[in-house]
Amino acid sequence: LEHFDVEKIRQDFPILTRKVNGKPLVYLDNGATTQKPKQVIDAIVEYYTQLNSNVHRGVHYLSQLATDAFEVTRRKLRPFINAAHEHEIILTKGTTEGINLVASCYGKAYVKAGDEIIISAMEHHSNIVPWQMLCEERGATLRVVPINDAGELDMEAYRAALNDRTKMVAVTYVSNALGTVNPVGEIIRQAHAAGAPVLLDAAQAVQHLPIDVQALDVDFLVFSGHKMYGPTGIGVLYGKEKWLDAMPPYQGGGEMIKDVAFEKTTYNELPFKYEAGTPNIEAGICLAHAVDYLETAGLNRIAQHERELLAYAGGRLLEIPELRIIGTAQEKSSVVSFLLGGIHPYDVGVILDKLGIAVRTGHHCTQPLMERYGIPGTVRASIAMYNTKEDIDALVAGVQKAAEMLA
Numbered sequence: 001l002e003h004f005d006v007e008k009i010r011q012d013f014p015i016l017t018r019k020v021n022g023k024p025l026v027y028l029d030n031g032a033t034t035q036k037p038k039q040v041i042d043a044i045v046e047y048y049t050q051l052n053s054n055v056h057r058g059v060h061y062l063s064q065l066a067t068d069a070f071e072v073t074r075r076k077l078r079p080f081i082n083a084a085h086e087h088e089i090i091l092t093k094g095t096t097e098g099i100n101l102v103a104s105c106y107g108k109a110y111v112k113a114g115d116e117i118i119i120s121a122m123e124h125h126s127n128i129v130p131w132q133m134l135c136e137e138r139g140a141t142l143r144v145v146p147i148n149d150a151g152e153l154d155m156e157a158y159r160a161a162l163n164d165r166t167k168m169v170a171v172t173y174v175s176n177a178l179g180t181v182n183p184v185g186e187i188i189r190q191a192h193a194a195g196a197p198v199l200l201d202a203a204q205a206v207q208h209l210p211i212d213v214q215a216l217d218v219d220f221l222v223f224s225g226h227k228m229y230g231p232t233g234i235g236v237l238y239g240k241e242k243w244l245d246a247m248p249p250y251q252g253g254g255e256m257i258k259d260v261a262f263e264k265t266t267y268n269e270l271p272f273k274y275e276a277g278t279p280n281i282e283a284g285i286c287l288a289h290a291v292d293y294l295e296t297a298g299l300n301r302i303a304q305h306e307r308e309l310l311a312y313a314g315g316r317l318l319e320i321p322e323l324r325i326i327g328t329a330q331e332k333s334s335v336v337s338f339l340l341g342g343i344h345p346y347d348v349g350v351i352l353d354k355l356g357i358a359v360r361t362g363h364h365c366t367q368p369l370m371e372r373y374g375i376p377g378t379v380r381a382s383i384a385m386y387n388t389k390e391d392i393d394a395l396v397a398g399v400q401k402a403a404e405m406l407a
């Protein structure tokens with residue numbers, strides 16, 4: 001691997017030079033959302049100054065330009081995750097909408113009373129609640145795979161939960177609260193052996209490690225643009241063609257139809273069947289620039305850089321007496337969650353904020369997971385490609401200061 005030039009990367013992110021509370025910004029809340037490089041910011045301005053028009057309908061020049069630019073994003077996303085077909089890439093609002101779409105459409109077609117859906121104990125609320133709602137509607141059962149104290153899935157329990165009533169396995173690739181990287185290849189193989197498809201929540205994976213949906217043989221994969229250096233309000237649902245063809249549409253409206261009559265409407269082909277209404281055109285177009293950015297930086301190099309930082313952060317934080325790391329899985333990516341003695345995470349977060357250090361505190365939309373550990377929440381530092389050892393040093397100094405002040 002060549003040298004990863006983090007200082008050069010940082011120059012692409014204008015916000016990283018600003019101050020917060022009179023201190024240089026140390027941004028370690030990347031799990032919530034990442035900052036944007038100027039390539040993405042410039043593309044947003046370019047869109048509104050040169051292209052703004054509705055897509056997929058106008059004959060006029062600007063509409064053609066906007067449509068072409070929007071479709072460039074789909075064209076770039078296909079090889080980015082190695083999908084077999086461009087029309088397997090559905091543009092959504094984000095991860096949440098992608099999961100709701102699959103729960104709703106797959107659920108209507110395939111889930112009935114007595115069936116079972118498997119999730120895990122470390123899911124984000126957005127990969128719990130849509131399945132709960134589906135189970136309630138259909139009379140199906142939600143089964144939850146437990147984790148060990150390190151925050152790793154209990155694969156024995158997973159195998160035992162799979163059976164011929166299992167209609168879907170929906171798990172996160174990387175835990176947003178613990179950083180655990182799940183053994184998704186094995187999870188998918190086992191599910192398929194039991195005849196069940198798998199949805200992977202890749203919201204915390206796609207910006208940190210290379211993903212190949214065909215090698216994984218995953219059925220559905222969802223992620224958000226805003227967590228991968230792209231705009232807010234756009235996300236991706238990858239689905240295997242066979243499922244996307246077989247499922248009914250999600251929302252009805254413009255764009256998703258072929259012909260409408262009061263007697264009968266026929267639906268559009270993929271991917272438009274699942275893209276009712278005017279999409280977030282600006283974000284859709286500009287997501288391509290985030291994909292370019294990630295590919296230029298190189299996901300293998302990013303992963304290596306972030307792995308080094310994570311190991312450094314873990315080691316340095318543990319120098320602080322009474323600090324406890326929540327989530328000590330063998331395979332981790334980019335997240336370090338911790339508690340300082342009996343101090344409430346929020347109090348630590350407030351002191352860090354005064355020092356210009358942005359972290360997240362609380363339950364991280366994983367209340368059942370916090371319940372599993374018997375804690376109200378954690379302080380979470382989450383790493384992106386532009387973070388440095390100096391950022392980690394600032395964090396450690398800040399936590400030390402918080403420990404002194406709150407002791």
Ligand code: PMP
Nearest residue numbers: 094095096124126176201203224
């Ligand atoms: N799943 C995981 C693992 C996440 O971290 C998040 C965002 N915190 C989501 C789903 C939801 O993503 P969004 O809010 O962008 O829809």
